[in-house]
Amino acid sequence: MTYTITVANQAAPINIQQGVSDNSTSLTLVGKNYPNYGQLLQQDLVNLLQNFAGSGAPTNPVTGQLWYNYGTSLLQIYNGAAWRSIGSITSSTTAPTNGIQGDLWYDTTNQQINVYTGSAWVIVGPTYTASQQKTTASALSIPAVGGGSPTVLAFYIGNTIIGILSGSATFTPVTNISGFTTVQPGYNVSTNIFTGAPPVTGQILTNAQPYITSVGTLTSLTVSGAIVPSSNASINIGGTSSQYFNNIYAANFVGTTFSGVSTTAKYADLAENYISDTIAGPNDIMVIGGSEEVTVSTRSHDSRVIGVMSKNPAYLMNSTISDIGSAIALTGRVPVRVKGPVNKGDCIVSSDIAGVGEKLDMFKYTPGCIVGKTLDSIDDDSIKLVEVVIGIR
Numbered sequence: 001m002t003y004t005i006t007v008a009n010q011a012a013p014i015n016i017q018q019g020v021s022d023n024s025t026s027l028t029l030v031g032k033n034y035p036n037y038g039q040l041l042q043q044d045l046v047n048l049l050q051n052f053a054g055s056g057a058p059t060n061p062v063t064g065q066l067w068y069n070y071g072t073s074l075l076q077i078y079n080g081a082a083w084r085s086i087g088s089i090t091s092s093t094t095a096p097t098n099g100i101q102g103d104l105w106y107d108t109t110n111q112q113i114n115v116y117t118g119s120a121w122v123i124v125g126p127t128y129t130a131s132q133q134k135t136t137a138s139a140l141s142i143p144a145v146g147g148g149s150p151t152v153l154a155f156y157i158g159n160t161i162i163g164i165l166s167g168s169a170t171f172t173p174v175t176n177i178s179g180f181t182t183v184q185p186g187y188n189v190s191t192n193i194f195t196g197a198p199p200v201t202g203q204i205l206t207n208a209q210p211y212i213t214s215v216g217t218l219t220s221l222t223v224s225g226a227i228v229p230s231s232n233a234s235i236n237i238g239g240t241s242s243q244y245f246n247n248i249y250a251a252n253f254v255g256t257t258f259s260g261v262s263t264t265a266k267y268a269d270l271a272e273n274y275i276s277d278t279i280a281g282p283n284d285i286m287v288i289g290g291s292e293e294v295t296v297s298t299r300s301h302d303s304r305v306i307g308v309m310s311k312n313p314a315y316l317m318n319s320t321i322s323d324i325g326s327a328i329a330l331t332g333r334v335p336v337r338v339k340g341p342v343n344k345g346d347c348i349v350s351s352d353i354a355g356v357g358e359k360l361d362m363f364k365y366t367p368g369c370i371v372g373k374t375l376d377s378i379d380d381d382s383i384k385l386v387e388v389v390i391g392i393r
Contacts, residue, residue: 001018002015002017002018002031003015003031003032004016005029007062008064009062009063009080010063014029016029016031017031018031018033019031019032019033020034021034023060024060025060025061026047026052026059026061026062026065027048028040028043051067051068052065052066053068054067054069054070055069055070057083061078061083063078063079064078065077065078066078067083072085072090072091072092074086079100082100083098084100084103085103089104090105090106091105091108092105092106092107092108093107093108095107095114096116099116100116100118101116101117101118102115102116103116104124105121110130110131111130112124112129132158133158133159134156134158134159135156137155137156138156139151139152139154140152140153140154140164142173142177142183143173143174143175144174145171145173145174146171146172148171150168151168152164152165152167152183160178161177161178161190162179162189162190162193163188163190164177164180164183164188165187165188166183166185166188168185169185170182170183171183265314266312266314267313267314268314268332268334269313269314269329269330269331269332269333269334270313270314270315270317270330270332271307271310271313271314271315271316271317271328271329272316272317272327272328272330273317273318273325273328274286274292274294274325274326274328275293275323276290276292276294276295276325276326277290277291277294277295278324279324280296280309280326280355281309282309282311282335283308283334283335283336283355284308284337284355284356285307285308285309285336285337285355285356285357286306286307286309286326286355287299287302287304287306292323294306294326294328296354296355297350297351297354298350298353298354299350299352300349300350300351300352300358300364301349301364301365301366301369302349302350302369303366303367303368303369304368305349305350305368305370305371306328307328307329307330307371307391308334308336308371308372308388309326309327309329310327310328311334313327313329314332330390331390331391332389332391333375333387333388333390334387334388335385335387336348336357336371336372336385336386336387337356337357337384337385338356338357338358338374338378338383338384338385339351339356339357339381339382340378340379340380340381340382340383340384341359341377341378341379342358342376342378343374343377344374344376345373346359346374347359347360347372347373348371348372348373348374349369349370349371350369350371356383357371357388371388371390372388372389372390372391373388374386374387374388375387
């Protein structure tokens with residue numbers, strides 16, 4: 001006598017013939033009068049009770065069949081095409097080969113969770129591997145001395161905070177964070193990495209891309225490329241009220257140039273450094289001679305006169321001279337020690353008093369002896385400091 005068994009999601013039923021067994025499923029189905037059928041039935045019951053426990057998948061599985069996988073210690077279900085885990089994440093060193101869309105896999109090597117998209121495994125997180133340790137940017141609330149716990153964006157490399165981006169007022173962490181004694185508004189960098197003051201402090205006021213066009217306080221700036229304004233004649237460096245720069249340096253070699261239309265300066269003379277045989281005082285008249293290039297004048301109406309010692313040159317040439325460098329005003333206006341009497345507009349020449357000028361005596365005139373013309377008057381024979389226009393002969 002033949003009997004028929006219907007299998008879900010399977011078009012053809014299973015027909016069991018009398019006196020034979022059927023192994024088209026993971027069970028042994030027996031026909032009427034099959035020898036030892038009692039043992040086979042009991043074995044099938046035990047297999048069902050243990051969910052076909054074994055290190056290898058059951059043969060000829062049917063849709064909905066359960067299997068306890070010895071290798072992974074997971075209960076799996078057959079979906080008609082593949083075995084998938086039930087209510088658990090697959091943990092292994094390599095990606096599962098039988099994943100279906102939505103499956104999760106814990107990568108035990110890199111300590112990362114992955115999800116199967118239907119065609120590939122995609123990392124859910126963390127984005128760093130176990131060997132990289134915590135290398136990411138994440139929100140962090142830091143308890144502060146005095147109360148409150150400002151939320152910042154902390155930048156980690158290898159489990160260590162190397163940067164903190166804060167939008168709060170300056171605060172001191174209650175618990176020490178290595179490299180951050182205080183946390184200031186803006187981007188803070190660890191002093192363990194950057195010795196001394198951090199290279200960037202202050203606050204970015206405008207988040208403008210691709211360039212930052214407005215900033216707060218910037219204690220130091222290193223530029224590796226050209227500084228180019230957005231349009232011609234549109235940007236100032238410093239201001240007319242209080243934002244003067246102290247010194248501006250350029251490369252000290254041939255080929256460095258400053259190009260522009262005009263320049264202005266606070267002081268009023270053009271000077272050049274010459275090697276002097278002595279340290280001359282400010283405002284002294286200098287002549288070519290002595291044991292070096294120049295020396296202080298000591299002779300009246302000396303035709304070797306070159307200029308006057310300048311205290312604050314507007315423009316200084318030959319700035320890197322060696323030995324004793326004397327900045328001598330060659331043109332412009334500078335204060336000069338002059339012995340009176342003199343009147344405005346008088347020509348000034350050297351006198352027999354070291355470094356001091358006097359009024360030109362036309363009977364003693366020799367070509368080249370005139371230092372310049374005075375802009376002030378002295379009514380007596382005293383020595384006073386007066387403004388002299390240098391270079392006017």
